[in-house]
Amino acid sequence: METYNHYAQAKPLKRSEGQSAVAAAAYRAGEKLLDDNSKVEIDYSPRGGVLAKRIVAPADAPTWTTNRQKLWNTVELCEIRQDAQLARELTLQFPTGLPLETRCEILWSFCEENFALHGMVADAVIHAPGEGDQRNDHAHVMLTMRTLTPDGFGNKNRDWNKNECLERWKINWMDRCNAALEAIDSNVRFERRSIADQYADKIAAMEAATDWLEKRLLEIEAARLNYLPRPHLPQHVYRAMVDGRLIPDEHQAAVLAWKTARDSKEAAARDANRLQERLNEELAISIPIYSERPLVTDSHEEDVSEQDALADHLWTDAVRGSDLRAGLLVLLAETNPGTPFDILLASLPDHEAIVMGNPADEPRSGYRNLTKIGATTREFGWRQYPFCAYTLRREIDWLESPTPTARDRRESEAAKRDAEINERLERLASDDLNPKSNALDQLFCRYDRDYEDSTKWDATWDPKKDWIIIVSLRALDAKQHELRYLLSNRFELKIDDPIELRDAVNTLESGRLIELIDAVAALDKEMDAHEGRHWKTRRQVFVEMVQRYSMQRAHPKLQDSAIHIFGTTIKDICVRTGLTAFYENVLAPLIEAIVVRFASTQPETRKDEKAPLESKRPSAKPNDGNEPG
Incomplete structure (x- = not known):
């Protein structure tokens, strides 16, 4: 809802x-x-x-x-x-x-x-x-x-x-x-409740929930509400903003807050959609409300073949008189076409646990029609559902002439995924011992200059900070010399050190910051029209870097080593978009320079006293890297 x-x-x-x-x-x-x-x-x-x-x-x-x-x-x-x-x-x-x-x-x-x-x-x-x-x-x-x-x-x-x-x-x-x-x-x-109150209620309900699926659904609803409410703008100010006219000085801060809130709502929707997609992947089945299913007209033929008789036996033994199990098997067969029947049976207990949640509770409302579907599968009812019939009949073929290729492939893929997860965990464990990891976080995700004062991921998404990070990285690109000239001459900012550039931008007054944002947006619009410069494509490369790095560093399911992300994801982006020289001659040396700077400014810390990265970083939404305008 x-x-x-x-x-x-x-x-x-x-x-x-x-x-x-x-x-x-x-x-x-x-x-x-x-x-x-x-x-x-x-x-x-x-x-x-x-x-x-x-x-x-x-x-x-x-x-x-x-x-x-x-x-x-x-x-x-x-x-x-x-x-x-x-x-x-x-x-x-x-x-x-x-x-x-x-x-x-x-x-x-x-x-x-x-x-x-x-x-x-x-x-x-x-x-x-x-x-x-x-x-x-x-x-x-x-x-x-x-x-x-x-x-x-x-x-x-x-x-x-x-x-x-x-x-x-x-x-x-x-x-x-x-x-x-x-x-x-x-x-x-x-x-009528405020966005903050609705968000707090969803978080409280999520923490109180005992059913795993209910917790995840409440988490998605909370993520969709995790945005800043838009402040009210006078009508003449709103019209001026929409029409691109000059905003009076006394309303510039309110306009910036309005744009920030608008962007945060869009980011919250994206985060909620990502959580929903991940939940669907983990469930391995969709969660529709099933209506009455179309029946196969020849579902109750009088003469049952020997093959179908064996399928009847398999079906009866599998459902064990449970309408819910029967309905789940129908759903699994339909949403996983071609999957062997024994694989579906092996996954059935996990799906039953998800549906039932706490045994004292009733099944989730989204699955209640599954019991209705299961009830119609009594007495050879599996033939009423084409996908289920197809799966069972293929199972009989496998029993008569075993072809384990598909099963072996699935087992191999599962083993490969497990190996990848173990490798990622090992990389994360070793990441804490390498100062290069801190430097990479500082460059692509962190905003505060003092890393020791910024050991936590941002609890809320801030598009202004994200925009500043992207612009500071773009200022390193010699091919964007118009942007470098704009920042260094018109706004008198140091462009060769992205961290110092961020600090300087962050200290700008509200009106001056809006002027900078508008100036960069106007430049981008002007340069996008120049054929042969590929300005928009090059700009999007830096947006993708920040997006992909932030996602892989903060996402609970994708979290990986900073050094590995830089050596694979960031490098692949640069190679794919023709920025190999920028990666090798600008980004890599810059990381080493930041490491040296940290070593000279931070007190030494014994390895056995350093806390793991996971303990320092609570789960939070990653920055999306969308630049304004």
């Missing part, structure tokens, strides 16, 4: 700020209204985007309350203070994908239950998305602030100003929208 936060905001219309209830109502409804006080006709009828509108009033309200012009002129007339609050406006977000009829039904009933029944008049309007995000289906509701009686407006109700009241409205709105989403079988739901 995918969740996302919905936008619901309430604010008063204030006369002290030059606001007018009549003008606000005319704008939101797209109508022409006359302000009786100023005798000015306010015409917003040419504006588009108004999809539906309605005034929802109490049952005993005077008839003039349904007249928009009369209603809001009366409100203006009731308020005599220069600093009066004229009305309260709610801005409400609809879920994406709901038809207009459903949105109208949600909004009108929401206004009736929460406002009209309590003595308020609600002027509700549904707007279409603007020029920006086309998913921004929303509504505006203008509310009166005085209690309405059959004789007109009375005193202001201060209870409507309380936060508890607003919270109640927001929860009611969320519940109505989620009910509409459930009615159309959508896998999206509104969620």
Whole structure:
């Protein structure tokens, strides 16, 4: 189930700020209204985007309350203070994908239950998305602030100003929208809790879970929520950012934070997808919700061959009267076509343990239909499923004329994987004793200059740091002399030492940093257009270096020695992309120079006192290496 936060905001219309209830109502409804006080006709009828509108009033309200012009002129007339609050406006977000009829039904009933029944008049309007995000289906509701009686407006109700009241409205709105989403079988739901609270809840649930599969699924959900929330940008600032216009100095930090949050959400989605892919690989089976399977029309032939009779015996002995085992065997046969039947049987206990989890618990909901499938396989039912029938019949062929080639190949591949894992563990154990490993981490992953103060992997993904690492490596490439000139002349940065360059960039003021990011992005865009320079391809080489190195160093399943990664992955990238000379003449000597620098600045440490690399590095998300722009 995918969740996302919905936008619901309430604010008063204030006369002290030059606001007018009549003008606000005319704008939101797209109508022409006359302000009786100023005798000015306010015409917003040419504006588009108004999809539906309605005034929802109490049952005993005077008839003039349904007249928009009369209603809001009366409100203006009731308020005599220069600093009066004229009305309260709610801005409400609809879920994406709901038809207009459903949105109208949600909004009108929401206004009736929460406002009209309590003595308020609600002027509700549904707007279409603007020029920006086309998913921004929303509504505006203008509310009166005085209690309405059959004789007109009375005193202001201060209870409507309380936060508890607003919270109640927001929860009611969320519940109505989620009910509409459930009615159309959508896998999206509104969620009012903050991203941080949702992430914390997923982590707590993951730690409390006893079922292995449930833990992994909660880990994936938590990874998808491990991003920074985007700060709110004023509309004119957002438009300027989207259009590429100059951002005012006072809003530059907010824009940088917005871009950082956007990138972190994309990175979280990528991390969650990688975790899901790894889980699918470990399960060796997919986790679909199975519907009724198509049956083979000749599944119950009267004359059973000797071969099928033997297959019946194999099937009956394998399932042992268990619907779940039968369903799992059908699933394994379908998702692993061509796999020998005895191999499927050998893997069955592991899959049963995954499905069942804690024996005291019920099977996971994603597998519950497996028992239904298994129930249909009674009395020669294996023939109802083509993949299962194919596997069993091939098994009989193997029994009659054994061909162990496929099995030997699978066993050989498994032994090879085990050997590779053992070799990788040995490399990791020896990695700690080599200072070159620290230098490589410093160059490709670390950000802090003092390695001893940076012995942990970053707990959160930071695209700004990742971008700085990539640019510092690109500045070493003589073929990117335009970038080197930009950094050294326009921004007066030292480009020959990537670590010092990162320190200098990190100390730049926010405005200067945004200027640097924009300048590099503009240069990349300009140079990408030059044919024959292969600028984009060369730039992506450095992005791939950081991505691949970070992944193999921090990924729990792929973690490998820094020296091995540099000598294989990084070298292969450089050779494949024509940067062999850069690898041999720039990167390799630079690593040696960093090792010498560490040796001269760090106190000596006895080998038997040095902690293993795994103990210093908690599991964390690797940097993805995506550069802005």
